[in-house]
Amino acid sequence: MNSWLEKKRIVVIGGTAGIGLSAARTFVQHGASVVVIGLGEESTAGEIESMLGGAGVVMLGDARETSTASTAISLCLDTFGGFDGLYHVAGGSGRRFGDGPLHTLTKEAWEKTFDLNLTALMLSNQAAVRAFLEQGSGGSILNVTSVLGYSPSPAYFTTHAYAAAKSAVFGFVKSVASYYASYNIRINALAPALVETPMSQRAAGDDQIRRFIETKQPLDGGRLGRPADLDGAAVYFMSDASNYTTGQTLSIDGGWTISDGQV
Template sequence: MNDWLTNKSIVVIGGTTGLGLSAAKAFVKHGANVVVVGRNPESCLMAEVDLGQNARAKQGDATHAQTSLDAIQLCVREFGSFDGLYHVAGGSGRKYGDGPLHELTLDGWNTTLNLNLTALMLSNQAAIRAFMGMNRGGVILNMGSVLGASPSPQHFTTHAYAAAKSAVIGFTKSTAAYYAKNNIRINVLAPALVDTPMAQRAAQDGAIQEFIKTKQPLDGGRIGRTTDLDGAAVYFMSDFSRFTTGQVLTVDGGWSVTEGQY
């Protein structure tokens, strides 16, 4: 274990599965205390056992305003401080009616934006208020997606999701500019296709697997692993990024710079 995150206490919204859980494990490994939040009670129990004594898990829905507030309060109560927020929670709105614009339903639009943008705004707002209330700096890392800036019309046509992830970038840059004077850093991590519970439709589709071989050509051409983002997440939550704010780091295996073959 190294000490990149020693004495840091971090809240991970969406931290009981997938990318969030993988990052939480990395944070603990690097010395942090962690509070993870997830919607599923079973995944919360499993995460708390998995993460060990320097972690607490809390069940909650990220689209509810109180959820992030409660998680931050738990972090302060259990670990004595709150230093950073990593917002990972979100998801596909496909089953609610997201899709190509001519097929997109209003429920699909509203639900997808609620899951991926409103929830993020609420957690960021709670974190900002906590940092300002403590009269100290802090760090926020938001989860984006390559689809917010680099579309894939053949295989990934959820236009509300793309809009939400693009908005995460604009929201992050705007808030980063405003709160820089408070020494609060706010950045974005943008992955491509990663093997997570949300990505199972794509990960199990033979045509998409073939597409990914050339669209994400790094390391032999493959779907991303959750651990592929851990190093970047640790960097942003650590003091090594003390002079970095309003930035988007794309960890995508080459997606955004390759054409991909259908």
């Protein structure tokens, strides 16, 4: 295994399941030390730490809380002696709050969906930028957004607050990346389509949606994405290979944005 991330110290926000957990394991395989933040039980945290060996520690916390990301970065500094990168994965569907078509959307559902998908991301990015500025070292921030932020699918994925929040990430990334480029702080994003995670269980269990995905995400047999499909790009953005890349969004979508999809 090539050591793309040799001696890198990375914080993964939303790393106790799905895309974030897959990335944390891959980061360690490539030579990094990681602090993983997420929701779950203490037993889950212990299992993940065992999986990561001595190269990973787990902190349970909610990314929507103001102090969570800064506490995680402090833990990274104290445990591994530095902080080089932030990978923000935390987010999720707002359906449980009432997110849906605009004519049924409530103000409460809008605000909770934005807290989960945009405010939490802002807080983690803010904490990372502050740490990089204090260190004077530069660093890399990578955020997970969604193709639904710019490529809607009204037949099966109609959550307008979620789409708005994910779309806002694109503008946030470009604006922040522009401001901090002279400090060698890089901010980029990944935009996946439907990936097999706890969040996607509703869609993954629906036969109609599965048939739609076969034509909307036609790569590799028309399957749902897997968390590991994002790992290679995440390694690139966390590594020195991306030292000349900032303000970019990379879609990893199985062909979603270039395919009609048959309803």
